[in-house]
Amino acid sequence: MKFEQNNKYILAIVMIVMAAGMRLIPHWPNFTPIAAMALFGGAYLNDKRLAYVVPFAAMLLSDLVIGMHDTMWAVYLGFAMIVSMGFFLRKNNSVLKTAGVALGSSILFFVVTNFAMWASGTYYTMDLTGLIQCYVAAIPFFGYSAAGDLFYTGLMFGAFEYAKVKILAPVEA
Numbered sequence: 507m508k509f510e511q512n513n514k515y516i517l518a519i520v521m522i523v524m525a526a527g528m529r530l531i532p533h534w535p536n537f538t539p540i541a542a543m544a545l546f547g548g549a550y551l552n553d554k555r556l557a558y559v560v561p562f563a564a565m566l567l568s569d570l571v572i573g574m575h576d577t578m579w580a581v582y583l584g585f586a587m588i589v590s591m592g593f594f595l596r597k598n599n600s601v602l603k604t605a606g607v608a609l610g611s612s613i614l615f616f617v618v619t620n621f622a623m624w625a626s627g628t629y630y631t632m633d634l635t636g637l638i639q640c641y642v643a644a645i646p647f648f649g650y651s652a653a654g655d656l657f658y659t660g661l662m663f664g665a666f667e668y669a670k671v672k673i674l675a676p677v678e679a
Contacts, residue, residue, distance in 0.1 A: 514673050517551045519560050521662055526564035528658075530571055532666040534648040540565070542658035544585050548592015549599070550666060558589050578621030584615040612652040620644045668669040 525546070547561035565585060569578070579607035588611040595607055620641055623629065630636035 514670065515551065515556075517665065517669055517674065518546070520557075520657070521666060522560050523564050525658060525662060526568040528617045529568045529576050535653075536647045537654035537657075539653075539654065539658035540581075540585065541588050541608060541615060541651075541655040542662050544588035545592040545595065545604075545608060545611060545659055546662045549595035549663070550592075552596075554593075555611070557592065558586065561585070561589060566568055576628070577619065577622040578628055580619045584618040586615055587618070604659060604663055605656060607653050609652060611649070616644065616648050616657075618649065642652040 522543050525543045527539070527540050543564060551557040551560060554605045562582070562585070565634045567584075591607055591611055591624075592615070595604055621637075624632075624637045624640035630640045
């Protein structure tokens with residue numbers, strides 16, 4: 507049983523690293539596996555430290571290649587919150603529940619990161635009008651983010667569940 511559990515951990519970690527690598531290939535704006543990596547880590551890495559460390563490390567490595575910006579703190583704050591949302595998917599999970607949490611993570615990430623963009627004071631006035639303008643300007647990107655989050659969450663969770671049954675399951679003689 508321990509061998510099987512170790513294989514699940516290894517597979518989960520490899521999948522998170524591979525998802526981070528997907529950020530490095532050409533893609534539609536914001537159509538990335540960021541939320542999926544965080545949800546997946548929270549859902550499948552039972553050790554809470556690993557649930558945060560593995561996705562964060564994979565994300566950081568890809569960010570070092572892509573580049574950093576002034577509001578990275580908000581990206582990582584949203585990312586941490588999404589890992590925590592993944593804990594909700596650990597028991598009694600279903601496709602509908604996973605899709606709902608993935609969509610919720612898209613909304614959370616949108617709110618946190620665009621608030622940080624407004625709060626930076628770089629592009630928008632520091633009043634309610636500027637805040638509204640910031641969120642309105644980001645709406646077109648939200649569609650890509652939500653679609654990417656749903657796609658990659660479905661891909662990662664589905665592939666892992668398939669692998670658990672078809673690849674990692676003990677072979678009966």
